[in-house]
Amino acid sequence: MAWLKLICRECSVELTLDVRCNEETPRHVTTRDLISSNLKCIPATSKVRDHEADGDGSPDDILICKLRKGQHLKMKMYARKGFAKEHNKWSPCSAVGFEYDPDNALRHTTYPVAKDWPKSDYSELEEDQDQAPYEVFGKPEKFWYNLESVGSLKPESIVLTGIQVLKKKLMDVQNHYTNEIAKEALYIG
Numbered sequence: 001m002a003w004l005k006l007i008c009r010e011c012s013v014e015l016t017l018d019v020r021c022n023e024e025t026p027r028h029v030t031t032r033d034l035i036s037s038n039l040k041c042i043p044a045t046s047k048v049r050d051h052e053a054d055g056d057g058s059p060d061d062i063l064i065c066k067l068r069k070g071q072h073l074k075m076k077m078y079a080r081k082g083f084a085k086e087h088n089k090w091s092p093c094s095a096v097g098f099e100y101d102p103d104n105a106l107r108h109t110t111y112p113v114a115k116d117w118p119k120s121d122y123s124e125l126e127e128d129q130d131q132a133p134y135e136v137f138g139k140p141e142k143f144w145y146n147l148e149s150v151g152s153l154k155p156e157s158i159v160l161t162g163i164q165v166l167k168k169k170l171m172d173v174q175n176h177y178t179n180e181i182a183k184e185a186l187y188i189g
Helices: 004-008 155-186
Strands: 012-020 027-030 063-069 073-081 093-099 144-147
Touching: 012 027, 012 063, 063 073, 144 155
Parallel strands: none
Antiparallel strands: 012 073, 027 063, 093 144
């Protein structure tokens, strides 16, 4: 139990699970069955939905395991807050890809034979064309993103949350910059 001393109460929460299957049909144990020691901190997919009837849960609940009749699962665990910069296991994304020049008009990628260039889903070229005419002073103006979620969050919420975090970070940079400019003005004057 020495590892218990390593748990920070500010960035972790205790979760308990106590589920028994008494029916003939298998019992799906999901994130909805987890009981949090802190009511403000529950699994994102298990937020209370007043309009839903009690049952096996919603399709958003993540399946932990299935129990057969007579089986019982009881455990205590600690969930710790983490970031994907720390370890990939904290990332809600399994893959992210982006594209900004589907017809290779900017020539940022070259192939010995233009026909080898793979056709993009977003290409606007005719079937007989291999790549768009070269745009010497062209700049990327449109970006296409593909995001695959691991299932813990919907791709839309991942993107929107990412945009919110980026906005906050940019505002912080702007605030620090204005503070530094103000400090320099005081030193000069």
